[in-house]
Amino acid sequence: MLQVSIKRGREKRIKGFHPWVYKNDILSFSRRPKPGELCVVRDYKGAFLAKGYINPDSYIAIRILTYRKDEKLDLKFFIKRISEALEYRKGIVPSDSTGFRLIHSEADYLPGLIVDYYNGYLVVQITTLGMEVLKDKVVQALIEVVKPKGIYEKSTVQVRELEGLPLVEQSLYGEIPEKVVITENGIKFNVQIIGGQKTGYFLDQRENKLLFAKEFVKEGDRVLDAFCHLGGFGIHAAVIGKAKEVVAVDSSQLALDLAKENAKLNGVADKFQFVKGDAFKVLKRMQQEGEKFDSIVIDPPAFAKSKTVVEQAKRGYKELFLRGLKMLKPGGNIVVCSCSHHITPPILEEILLSAAYDTRIPLKVLYTTYQAKDHPFVLQIPESRYLKCIFAKSFPWEV
Known part of the structure; x- marks a missing residue:
């Protein structure tokens, strides 16, 4: 098996169970590596650290599979x-x-x-x-x-x-x-395996959807589900929270068609208004038309896929949060999410705070949550905590 030595001092991160070896960590190879092959990682003195696989052309050159010397990768x-x-x-x-x-x-x-x-x-x-x-x-x-x-x-x-x-x-x-x-929290959902987005469904919001429906939606509420995808938050609100009306917005016709099927599957199709379009434009129009909601969810796709676009992404999130807050009834609830790992929890809070200042809407935060427990993040890899959600409530009076 290929032997890879890493530079002095770089072994500390590996001993701390960080599962990546970067290209510039590598000191030497026992021979020329074959991309994708298994390898043994050693410190600069030759002591065993871990086993993994290597792609010498990648910035993350080695990904570790085991820290046990006696474990065969079979x-x-x-x-x-x-x-x-x-x-x-x-x-x-x-x-x-x-x-x-x-x-x-x-x-x-x-x-x-x-x-x-x-x-x-x-x-x-x-x-x-x-x-x-x-x-x-x-x-x-x-x-x-x-x-x-x-x-x-x-x-x-x-x-x-x-x-x-x-x-x-x-x-x-x-x-x-x-x-x-499938069922999610007892609710039925059609999942598009062939031809759908990602692996077919966003499973990482399961616990957040249930929390929203049980604690933030009450019978008779009007709910906005922006970037609804297959209708997850909205259908939970209608079935579990017994919302009276849900406005579900998405730019994908395929997603909306499946969301409509899901609403029918659960007997709540009559509670839904589905709107196809760019959420930025749709929310702007709705806000200008004086629409009001008891609860709002804004769960957009990743805006910041690299550090270079974080500032631009922050402006995008803020515009959405502004539109949402302006449509929120006094005492209403808003849930804002980001699945961009570059948008850290403090940054997301900062964006929501800025939007609250600009709209002069006082908010109290009840929960900050992350991805579901079947999507755990690794403490040694901050990037793995990608999903953040802030559950906030406005005060029950207007300024």
């Missing part, structure tokens, strides 16, 4: 890792939810691998060259541990191109339906 290794991940999910995913994240990359010690479970079917996303090389072992292990009806690969994220990999969407095992129905 099929048994993947069966063990996946079994551990499944046991963890059994303990934290509620029994009324048949969709969950089974493997969350570094958080499950399988960097470069995402696996989502949808009522018996698995959707796999591979983001790194090293995990691509190991894909056959991963699929074999998933079949043995999970015994799924089918496995579908949706490796369509742009980060693959940084690893020299093509975008891929294909069946890996069994018969794959175009759509599958």
Whole structure:
């Protein structure tokens, strides 16, 4: 196996269980590395640190799979890792939810691998060259541990191109339906496996949707669900919160069509008004027309995919938050989210505070939450805490 020595002082991060070795950490190789192959990581004196896989052309050159010298990176290794991940999910995913994240990359010690479970079917996303090389072992292990009806690969994220990999969407095992129905907090949702966004559904908001519906929505409320995707927050508000009316906004016709199906599945289609369009323009028009809501959710896609666009992203978030606050009834609730890891919790609070100042709406924050427990973040990797949500309530009087 390839031996990789890292520079003096760089071993501290590895010993602290940070799972990445950067290109400029490397001191030497025992031979010329093959992209994607397994390797042993050693300190500058030759002492063992870890095992992983390498892509010498990537900024993150090595991703660590184990810190144990005696652990072989064979099929048994993947069966063990996946079994551990499944046991963890059994303990934290509620029994009324048949969709969950089974493997969350570094958080499950399988960097470069995402696996989502949808009522018996698995959707796999591979983001790194090293995990691509190991894909056959991963699929074999998933079949043995999970015994799924089918496995579908949706490796369509742009980060693959940084690893020299093509975008891929294909069946890996069994018969794959175009759509599958899952339950989330007891609510039914159609998930578009083939041709849908990401792996088909955004599972990371499960706990936030339930919190919103149970504590922030009351019977008879009017709710705005901006960037609604498949209608998650809005349908929770209608079914669990018993909202009277939900206005759901999204720019994707496919997402809105599925959201309409989901509303029908749960018997709340009559409560919904679906609006197709750019949320910036739609919210501006609604605000100018004097629309008012008891509760508002603003959950946009990632605006800041790199540090260079953080300031521009902050302006985008602020415009949305301003529009939302201006449509909020006194005593109403607003939930704002960001799935950009560059927008840290303090930055998100700063943006909301600035919007509250400009609109002269006093807010009290009741919760700051993150992604669901089946998407845990790694303490050593701040970037893995990507989703932040602020649950705030306005004071029950106008200034």
